[in-house]
Structures are given as C-alpha cells and as structure tokens.
Amino acid sequence: MIRVLVVDDQELVRAGFTALLEATDDLDVVGEAADGATAIHMVEQTRPDVVLMDIRMPRLDGIAATRRLMRLSEAPHVLILTTFDTDDNVFDALEAGAVGFLVKDTPPTQLLDAIRSAVAGGAVISPATTRRLVDRIVASRTPTPLPSGPALDRLTERERDVLQLIARGRSNREIAALLHISELTTKTHVSRVLGKLELTSRVQAAVYAYETGLVRPGEVPPTA
Numbered sequence: 001m002i003r004v005l006v007v008d009d010q011e012l013v014r015a016g017f018t019a020l021l022e023a024t025d026d027l028d029v030v031g032e033a034a035d036g037a038t039a040i041h042m043v044e045q046t047r048p049d050v051v052l053m054d055i056r057m058p059r060l061d062g063i064a065a066t067r068r069l070m071r072l073s074e075a076p077h078v079l080i081l082t083t084f085d086t087d088d089n090v091f092d093a094l095e096a097g098a099v100g101f102l103v104k105d106t107p108p109t110q111l112l113d114a115i116r117s118a119v120a121g122g123a124v125i126s127p128a129t130t131r132r133l134v135d136r137i138v139a140s141r142t143p144t145p146l147p148s149g150p151a152l153d154r155l156t157e158r159e160r161d162v163l164q165l166i167a168r169g170r171s172n173r174e175i176a177a178l179l180h181i182s183e184l185t186t187k188t189h190v191s192r193v194l195g196k197l198e199l200t201s202r203v204q205a206a207v208y209a210y211e212t213g214l215v216r217p218g219e220v221p222p223t224a
Contacts, residue, residue: 002119003030005046007039007062008054008081013104017052020108027115034058036065043069043076050115052102054081055093063093070097070200077118099201152212154196160214162189166202167209 004027006017014032021027030046033039036053037060043051051069055062066078080093080101094101099118102111155163158179165175176186190202199205209215 001028002026002050002115003028003046003048004115005029005031005033005039005042005048005051005076007033007036007051007057007065009034009057010054013054013081017111020111021115024112027112036060036062036068039065040068043072047074048076049119050077050079052081052115053078053093053098055089063089063096066093066098067096079114079118094201094203094207097200098203100203152197152214155193159189159193159196162186163193163197163205163209164215166190166193167206167215169206 004021006014006021006029008014008017011034014034018029018032021029030048031042033042035057039051039053040060042048053062053066057065062080066080069075069078075097078093078098080098081104082101083104100114102114106114152160161179162175165178170178172183172186172190175181175190176183179186181189194200194202194205197205197208199208
C-alpha cells in the first residue's frame with residue numbers, strides 16, 4: 001500500500017485528490033494539509049511514501065516545505081502540484097528535491113500512475129508534458145549551470161547520451177531501445193548520471209541538461 005499525503009491550500013482540491021486516491025486498492029491517503037508547515041508536521045507523524053505538494057500556500061510554501069522534507073532521514077517522494085501556465089517557480093521546487101510534477105488537471109489515471117511511478121523511481125508523468133514544462137522553465141531562466149552540479153565532463157559519452165534522452169522525456173524502455181542496450185543497463189546509467197551530477201530526480205537532470213547547454217530545443221537526440 002502506497003501512503004500519500006495531500007497538501008494544498010484549497011479544500012476542494014484536497015477533497016478531489018483524496019476521493020480519487022481512496023477509490024484505489026493500492027493507495028492510502030494518510031492525511032491532508034493546507035500549508036507547508038502543517039505538511040512537515042504530518043510527514044513526521046504519518047511517514048507517507050509520496051507527498052502531493054502545492055507550491056503557493058500560506059505560512060510555508062511548497063518549495064520551502066520540500067527543501068525541509070529532503071533533510072529528513074527518510075524523506076518522502078514529493079510530487080509538485082502546478083497550474084502549469086502560472087507557476088514560474090516550479091524549477092525551484094524541483095531543485096529543492098521534488099521528484100517531479102503534476103498538472104492539477106492531469107487525467108485521473110495518469111495521476112495515479114505518476115504516484116506509483118514516483119515510488120518505483122521512474123518518470124512521474126508523460127514525456128510530452130515533461131518536455132513542455134522543461135522548455136517553459138528553461139526559456140524563462142538565464143542558461144547557467146546548477147550551482148551544486150559537478151562538471152559534465154564527469155560523465156562518460158554513453159551517460160551523456162542517456163542524459164540527453166532523459167531531457168527529452170524518454171522513459172527507460174525508450175532509452176534502451178534508442179541506444180540498443182538493456183533496460184537494466186539503462187537504469188544503471190540513469191543512476192550513475194544522477195549520482196555524478198548530485199541530482200535527485202530525472203526532472204532535475206532534464207533541466208540540468210538544458211541549462212548547461214547539453215540539450216537545446218529542436219536538437220535531434222542520439223539514436224545509436
């Protein structure tokens with residue numbers, strides 16, 4: 001059973017997510033919170049596997065709350081809730097340690113799959129949505145490397161290929177097919193890329209690739 005905490009300052013939004021999650025057999029809502037401060041307290045009390053975290057909330061916003069949650073010895077997987085067109089600070093939340101993001105009007109089946117994928121360490125939403133949001137984030141920011149990221153030259157040529165495809169929103173299965181390697185080998189490459197760049201999620205890796213210039217909009221990704 002996957003334990004989920006729903007965090008949003010709008011009661012109607014929380015109720016909607018809770019009703020959807022509680023209707024499944026493998027997801028259990030352990031609580032709701034209307035702000036980041038309450039969310040931190042509830043995480044310490046209930047130990048959820050996944051936190052659905054809104055960004056704009058009173059007392060403590062989702063970015064600050066995510067940053068604090070990542071300091072816990074057993075930090076949950078944080079999925080950011082965003083309205084997509086209006087949240088210019090989604091990247092900051094991802095940089096704080098969130099594993100990905102969910103658009104608030106995400107189709108129910110996709111939302112449920114995203115939560116399950118987050119626990120399994122996979123992609124959290126569809127590649128197309130990933131690419132659109134990453135492109136929007138990168139376009140609004142000055143293209144400079146992440147402050148804490150090591151130089152790209154620490155990556156092997158194959159790891160760079162994998163990073164480029166992660167930035168394109170490709171799943172492990174798709175990366176394996178494009179590079180003619182096994183999924184197990186792909187998972188190993190992804191793990192090494194995240195470790196060498198000191199990142200915690202595939203979305204962070206995707207933004208890193210754009211901000212460092214390894215990937216640019218319109219470029220053709222590696223296929224062999």
